Amino acid sequence: MTNIFTFLSPRCGGNKNKGDNEMGKRNYKKKVILIMTGLLLSKIFFAEATELHVTGNLVETACTIENGGSYNIDLGEKIPSFRLNSSAPYSDWKNFNINLIDCPASIKLATVTFSGKPDSVQKEMYANSKGALYAANVAVELQQVPYGINVGNGKSLSMTVGYLGRSTFKLRARAHGSGHATPGRISAAVLMNLTYN
Numbered sequence: 001m002t003n004i005f006t007f008l009s010p011r012c013g014g015n016k017n018k019g020d021n022e023m024g025k026r027n028y029k030k031k032v033i034l035i036m037t038g039l040l041l042s043k044i045f046f047a048e049a050t051e052l053h054v055t056g057n058l059v060e061t062a063c064t065i066e067n068g069g070s071y072n073i074d075l076g077e078k079i080p081s082f083r084l085n086s087s088a089p090y091s092d093w094k095n096f097n098i099n100l101i102d103c104p105a106s107i108k109l110a111t112v113t114f115s116g117k118p119d120s121v122q123k124e125m126y127a128n129s130k131g132a133l134y135a136a137n138v139a140v141e142l143q144q145v146p147y148g149i150n151v152g153n154g155k156s157l158s159m160t161v162g163y164l165g166r167s168t169f170k171l172r173a174r175a176h177g178s179g180h181a182t183p184g185r186i187s188a189a190v191l192m193n194l195t196y197n
Contacts, residue, residue: 011066022145024124034195043082043189045184048149060100061104061106061196062103062104062106062107062194062196063100063101063102063103063104063107063110063161063165063167063194063196064100064101064102064103065098065099065100065101065194066098066099066100071096071098073083073094073096073173074094075091075094075140075173075174075175075186076091076092076094076175077184079091079175080187081135081168081182081183082179083177084135084138084175084176084177085177085180085181088179089176089177089178089179089181090141090174090175090176091174091175091176092174093143093172093173093174094171094172094173094174095145095170095171095172096171096173097168097169097170097171098112098168098169098171098192099166099167099168100161100166100167100168100169100194101165101166102165103161103165103166103167103196104165105165106163107161107196108160108197109156109158109159109160109161109196109197110159110160110161110194110195111153111156111157111158111159111166111194111195111196111197112156112157112158112169112193112194113154113156113158113192113193113195114142114152114153114154114155114156114190114191114192115152115153115154115187115190115191115193116153116189116190116191117188118152118153119139119140119178121137121139121178121179122139122141122176122178123152124141124150124152125139125140125141125142125150125152125176126139126140126141126142126152126153126188126189126190127139127140127188128140128186128187128188129185129187131187132184133184133185134184134185134186134187135175135181135182135183135184135185135186136180136181136182136184137177137178137179137180137182138175138176138177138178138181138184138186139175139176139177139178139188140173140175140176140186140188140190141173141174141175141176142171142172142173142190143171143172144157144169144170145169145170145171145172146170151171157169
């Protein structure tokens with residue numbers, strides 16, 4: 001709050017002698033002091049209690065995730081089983097982006113933490129679903145692009161949010177054999193938990 005104080009300086013008029021002037025000055029000073037004191041005393045004397053009610057609404061600050069926050073990554077319908085049993089036991093990479101849009105200006109950094117069931121053999125990868133219809137001894141590998149960093153269970157990545165309120169996590173995935181891979185479906189679920197700073 002800014003307080004503005006205005007000070008007024010009255011002019012003394014008329015032909016008064018020095019004694020009158022001195023008396024006038026003394027009286028003036030007394031009047032000012034008395035008036036100011038009177039105002040202060042009046043404020044104290046007539047003070048009343050006042051209730052102040054402050055209300056508001058706190059909302060979550062977050063970005064919008066494209067695709068409604070759900071992504072289906074197709075690794076391929078015809079991956080040869082012998083390929084996952086070779087000396088280079090993996091399928092081709094499938095690149096994809098996780099796009100954050102409409103981020104508030106207050107958000108400067110987005111961090112994603114990955115979670116899912118790790119493979120029993122290759123711990124930094126995700127386990128394939130179990131069952132008669134699913135491929136055995138196959139894991140799903142997930143990496144950050146272009147650095148080739150595996151983002152397995154518990155790993156995190158951070159990206160800055162641009163001035164347009166957008167940020168992109170560039171990722172890629174592939175099937176990876178762990179020995180004696182058998183034909184069948186490949187399916188792994190990975191949860192991405194986003195936090196903002």
